[in-house]
Amino acid sequence: MPLTQPNGLNTHLCVLVVDDFAITRRLICKTVKNLGFKTLQASGGAEALRVFKAEQPDIVLLDLLMPEIDGFAVTRAIKSIEGERWTPVVVISGLEGDAHLLKALQAQADDFLHKPISAEILGHKLNNLARVLNLQKQHSALLTRSRAITENNFDGILVVDPQQRVQGINFRCEQLFHAKREQLIGRSLSELLPKLQLNDALEAGLHSQVLLTQGLDGSELPVEVGVTFFYQDNALYLLATVRDISERQRVDQLKQQFIATLSHELRTPLTSIIGALKMLHGTQAAQFNATSTQLIEMADRNAGRLLKMVNELLDINRSASGSLQLDLQWYLLSELLAEALLTHAGYAAQHQVNIELALAPEISNAQLQTDHHRLMQILGNLISNACKFSPKAASVTVRAYINDAQLILEVEDQGCGIPVDFQPRLFTPFSQAEAGDARIRGGSGLGLAITKQLIEAMSGQINYRTSELGTCFKLTFPRGALQCKP
Template sequence: MQPAPEPANEDDRLRALQTSGLLDSPAEERFDRLTRLAQRIFNVPIALISLVDRERQWFKSRQGLDICETSRSVSFCGHAILGRDLFEVADAHADPRFADNPLVTGEPGIRFYAGAPIHDHAGHALGTLCLLDQQPRRLTERERLCLRDLADCVADEFSTIDRHKLASVARQTTNSVIITDRNSRITWVNEGFTRMTGFSLHEARGQSPGQLLQGPKTSLATVGEMRKQLAQGLGFDVEVLNYRKDGHPVWVHITCNPLLDAHGALDGYMAIQSDIGKIKAVEQLKRELTVTISHELRTPLTSLTGALDLLDEGAVSQLNDSARRLIGIARKNSQRLRRLIDDVLDMEKLLAGQMRFELSPQPLLPLLERAIEAHQTYAVDRAVRLNRVDDCPDTVIVTDPNRFQQVMSNLLSNAVKHSPDQGLVTIHARISGPCVRIEVVDQGPGVDEAFRERLFQPFAQGNSSDPVNNNGTGLGLAITREMLEQMNGRIGLDCSPDQGACFWFELPRADSAMIQPDRMTVEK
């Protein structure tokens, strides 16, 4: 006798079996119906739904057999769960793996075995639907297909158990829970959904959540990201402004995950929505306070900066070297504070949707040349060379030319600032699908891996111990990301330790299907 080896994913498989709730559960007619059907269709004395546990196989449903379990070491099903195909033994007496098996030499006297493995939604083989006979035989191809179909029915019932467990948990949560089919049409919602939105299950069923809940101020960019993920069968995690049945807006955080059937195929989605209105209200209050303070600082700061400029240029009286040095320090810090205030106000305009974008087809080459020319003086002062590599010289992109220059200014100034003396900053433009990718590559120290997750967040700064490279506002990259998203673009970083940084961004080409004519001018 040859006991079956363990599957490669045995620990995960056993964990899935234990959490399924199937082991040692009471008999259920829906499973007994399927084993009776198998017994009759194939004209066999014994039909079983067998679950292969660590040391035993336990029968969830059985026809023609009195015992409810056997040792796993003598089980045929232990062999069947090793693959996805049907496992068949035409004559156990002639098979050296089973000829001396006690289930063959003794009761129930197995000569023929056929088992179709049953997998859960994650692909774990929990057990089999199997047929046993005391006579040798071989299934026809049609019979094999029929047994596979019946096993799939058992797997669907296992999946239904999972859905019932999901629904049971969802009923007890105060959050909103939505379950949809694979086409994103609502099949079930909990009471938390009704409390949050005002829509009942009867009103919501069959509709898409977007059609039901999105409104005039729902972010099109966020909607686009959700649709993109769903089109790929993936989930998402977003914050979005939805609308109740009475038209009242409500900020929600949505976590959506795909639901898979017994064969790992997409079967629908489950989304959990939580009300974050109070959090958003506090954030809005903080932003308003920041903007108010920034505006109040701007006027006296302008006067202060002007006075320092006059003093530094000797317009009032001659200053000794010590006084001139102090005035120079004060002037530089007042300019830095002015940049910080301007960045804070720009960031608030972006977040509040008050910054206007004039999107239009623009030749890429003049835009890049203008950006590089604007930074030549700064690069020369830092002994850094700027080099352009253009693989798409005739390309036309859709962008706001002024905002494009702001994006390039942030990336180029960062690259020059972080470059070593005699360093090189390369600006590389190339086609990337329906977009153009512009890369700004420096030869600096790169970006610490621990810092990369926060890189595009407001006020994020790297090594605070470096006085040369830490004199920014911490808002430049956050503003850059927001601007690019408003222009149907995106930004990212490719970086290896001690090999410099490659910041890249993409914008759609003018001939790309990504561009919608009615959104060429947008006030975001």
């Protein structure tokens, strides 16, 4: 039968042929070379082991019956030193019966051939082994790359088994937890990250939490932990990514201190300037001509805008540092909403927009526990934005109703909607959809960020829906913050 054709993938593979008969050894080598493999030769067991250790062949063709060290012993020796790299051993025998072949397989041989060797069968076996070895090399390359990425990652990586015990870590984890790898493997995840909320992580699928690690030396470190999961053998494994945020927190603290200092230093002279301008305009207006009066009004208006921005920066800073104070009291909701609309009636008229109030019947006698100043600030931000981004003659609707024992306030405009690419940054400080348009319409990009922080400080939530027909911001207040009297 014709010899199996050489495979291009075989040219980099080397076969060690071991046989104590030179003629047989040379014939096998010739056949193997014709298949495209490189070859090495050994005339006995001792020489085979020396060549194997020195040259690291990919496949071994091994005669079982040899003097001194037979093929069984050579097979066991090869398998004991091959390590993670699999080297298939194909034993060759001219004996009848299966007992010796079974013994060879028990010695961890991978396959066998009968003498006289069929070149066709040898070719198929070697080509099959070559395919497996090439897959092994590809897998090994991917594994090496994966290990390199994992080990050199800036973040710590923990692999956690279904019993929530650490099964694998990278080098960064050793640094974060101040321990060697062997000290961390097998420990409970809760011992290293005691405040990690796994239920939330499993429900979200991909979840990030800020908490403290617990090093084996008792040290604590602020970290951000991202948790996801994967299945292996139908069992749920967790993958936790641990990032050191101590430097980020230090920088944030410095930033907050800088903003607080700068804002306080700006607010005092701005307040004095605004007071002086108002006194000048109010008591001595008759002494100025029209141009002077316009300049004073312009200076007063711009100083007011600067003061508003300074106050917004202070609010952002207080919220970030957790020092935002709320004065919660009970107010009649209809009066709060009427006050908000009256306050912004002039602004709406300036933009030629109508503001409408839509109250559900159950709202008429409802009371809301809130901070009056902060609620006016929230509604002011939403109403002014709605007016600013609505076309002329459009309507802005302020809506109030109760859903599932919770108060819902909505501010809806008839603008062109929020651009899709801007929506992920909608509540990020200093973000604005279009720089050019923002300059025309004014604004610091802080309003929605402050609104979100204020409503969350009241244990509420803010959401929105948007389309080309308009945008609606929805405020949900917590249960217990609403009372409806008959």
